[in-house]
Amino acid sequence: MFPYIAQPVLEIAGQRFYAFGALVALALLVGCWFFMRRARREHLDQRFARIFIVSVAAVAFFVSHALKVVIYAPMLLREKPWSVLDASQDMYSFGGLVGGVLTAAWLMHRYRVSPRDRWRYLDNLAFAFTVGWIFGRAGCSLSHDHIGVPSNSLLAVRFPGGSRYDLGLLELIFTGLLAAVFFRLDRRPRPPGLFLGLFFLTYGIFRVWRDQLEVDVHRFLGSSPDQLFAVVSVAAGALILVKLARERQVRAVA
Amino acid sequence: MNRSLLFRRLFTSLAVTLFIALFSFLFAGCNGGQHPVGDAADGDNAEGELEEGLQGGAHGEGFDPYGYPRNARRETPEDTDAVDADNNGDDPSQDQREPEPTPQAAHAAPSAPRVYFANLNGNAVDVLDTGTYSFIAHVGVGQKPRGVALTPDRRLLFVSNSASASMTVVDAASLQVTATIALPAGSSPYGIAFTPDGASAYVANFITAGSVFVIDVATKTIKANIPASGSTIHVAVSPDGTRAFATNIAGNSLMVIDTLTNTVIATVPLTNADAVATSTNGRWIYVTTDVLADTGKLTILDGVTYAVVQTVPVGNLPVALAASRDGRFLFVANAGSTFVSQFSTRTNTLIRTVPSAQGIQALTYVQR
Structure with missing residues (x-):
């Protein structure tokens, strides 16, 4: 069982600086840096890669907030429509994913990236996102704002009021493991799209399970919005992996 | 280089x-950088359903689930002391009131699709089906039930019987009374709050020499009785379960209790403090204060230093709080006014008032 660690807060001149925010900033920076680093290694176009990752990160960041308002606070949308743009409030992981994927798709269409390179950019994005996500979820683990159901599991956290799951920590562990798998796979040649497919598939499955442990969640059609997104993610991941497997078979036959 | x-x-x-x-x-x-609000353990709120909640007269679970019944005139501790002195269940201050319909808008703890009302004059808990908005059960409890709250696992309902110095425990599934916890003679239990693990219940004892009872939920026994320098009325527990906050309306303060040692570790001066709640991450504590003044206030305290960071005027007799599901909005029931105040936790401003009947003493959001 994990110990409970309160979020470190630095107070300077009456202003508070939270570890969570610092880790989110690190997530963005590390994610972008890692993307560019791998883009160089993979001989991807550096100029486009820079435009790509900065645009994807920025839009994903804003959409992560906007989608949360739309799904979880439509009342706020009616009262103060401009609040959708206030990205300093609330973040929603699947909102970020949706925003990032749509932006990536639009950019690749706009810059007429070749079909093969599209998969390479997306693969790179999936890998960089996973690495950056470790820092983001480390922040969630410290801020303890994804509280799970009470549990005595080894994966539970010894909260002062009793042990229970910390879903941010669970996601940190999952993302760390997934990143380790990616680093391992990255050592040898692989078909473009593998990282993306694996990410969508495994993260989707993980989120379906993880959201079952959430204590406070909206339900639509018996599932949380995140679970619905997760099902779409699983389907997308499965389709990509099936496509890769078929292409491999075709190559083998040829 | x-x-x-x-x-x-x-x-x-x-x-x-x-x-x-x-x-x-x-x-x-x-959940944001300013004032995220809500109860991660129990929230079952949905946007756009405030009116139903208001009409139900329920008190906001998921934010401040532990209420108490009052009419437009605020009881003073002296009023209540008269009740508790003989502990015969006869409340003089209640007697002066006009008869109220059953169920009385005393306090409710929603557990969708049900809302539980403490029926003050009926000495019962009434159960509302939020699907049909009809009452489906009437469970007899002790005298003058003031507060009602579900355990975090939603299996048990605790009811504070203010005039019979006891707590009634009701099985939420069968709606049968499973236990009655006797409190010291002369006690008058009001607000109830559970620790997140559901192991302990903190119960405000609204008498002149008030206190906060700590009840072991498993054994249904009193673990501790924390003395207060006045009448405690409402309790909230921090999301991490390490602190309990009890408003001391007569002692003009907020008591901060260490739940590990069950001792008071801080006392924050607040004039006529009443309803209390904490934000999801425990950074902020919300308290309605100055409830006996013409204009009540919503006071926001830092959840770490317990310093008052902001005070916002609301209506007359702000006696209950409820938060929207996402924590962006906080609603304050002004029993002495004809409106409910809607407060933005993002901007820390009152963004509108929702017209209501006078005398609303409890709020809730209900998810259908």
Whole structure:
């Protein structure tokens, strides 16, 4: 069982600086840096890669907030429509994913990236996102704002009021493991799209399970919005992996 | 290293530092950087359903689930002391009131699709089906039930019987009374709050020499009785379960209790403090204060230092709080006014008033 660690807060001149925010900033920076680093290694176009990752990160960041308002606070949308743009409030992981994927798709269409390179950019994005996500979820683990159901599991956290799951920590562990798998796979040649497919598939499955442990969640059609997104993610991941497997078979036959 | 490279690296380092500093200033958690509100354990609220909640007269679970019944005139501790002195269940202050319909809008703890009302004059808990908005059960409890709250696992309903110095425990599934916890003679239990693990219940004892009872939920026994320098009326427990906050309306303060040792570790002066709740991450404590003044206030305290960070005027007799599901809005029931105040936890401003009947003493959001 994990110990409970309160979020470190630095107070300077009456202003508070939270570890969570610092880790989110690190997530963005590390994610972008890692993307560019791998883009160089993979001989991807550096100029486009820079435009790509900065645009994807920025839009994903804003959409992560906007989608949360739309799904979880439509009342706020009616009262103060401009609040959708206030990205300093609330973040929603699947909102970020949706925003990032749509932006990536639009950019690749706009810059007429070749079909093969599209998969390479997306693969790179999936890998960089996973690495950056470790820092983001480390922040969630410290801020303890994804509280799970009470549990005595080894994966539970010894909260002062009793042990229970910390879903941010669970996601940190999952993302760390997934990143380790990616680093391992990255050592040898692989078909473009593998990282993306694996990410969508495994993260989707993980989120379906993880959201079952959430204590406070909206339900639509018996599932949380995140679970619905997760099902779409699983389907997308499965389709990509099936496509890769078929292409491999075709190559083998040829 | 040439000078331009040095400058570029310095500039990059500075930009990265500023970027990190800005984010650490803006964000404290996924639920926003300002005042995220709500109860992660029990929230079952949905947007756009405030009116139903108001009509139900329920008190906001998921934010401040532990209420108490009052009419437009605020009881003073002296009023209540008269009740408790003989402990015969006869409340003089209640006697002066006009008869109220059953169920009385005393306090409700919603557990969708049900809302539980403490029926003050009926000495019962009435159960409302939120699907049909019809009452489906009437469970007899002790005298003058004031507060009703579900355990975090939603299996048990605790009811504070203010005039019979006891707590009634009801099985939420079968709606059968499973236990009655006797409190010391003369006690008058009001607000109830559970620790997140459901192991302990903190119960305000609203008598002149008030206290906070700590009840072991498993054994249904009193673990501790924490003395107060006045009449405690409402309790909330921090999301991490380490602190309990009890409003002391007569002692003009907020008691901060260490739930590990069950001792008072801080007392914050607050004039006529009443309803209390904490934000999801425990950073902020919301208290309605000055409830006996013409204009009540919503006071926001820092959840770490317990310093008052903001005070916002609301209506007359702000006696209950409820938060929207996402925590962006906080609603304050002004029993002495004809409106409910809607407060933005983002901007810390009152953004509107929702017209209501006078005398609303409890609020809730209900998810259908």
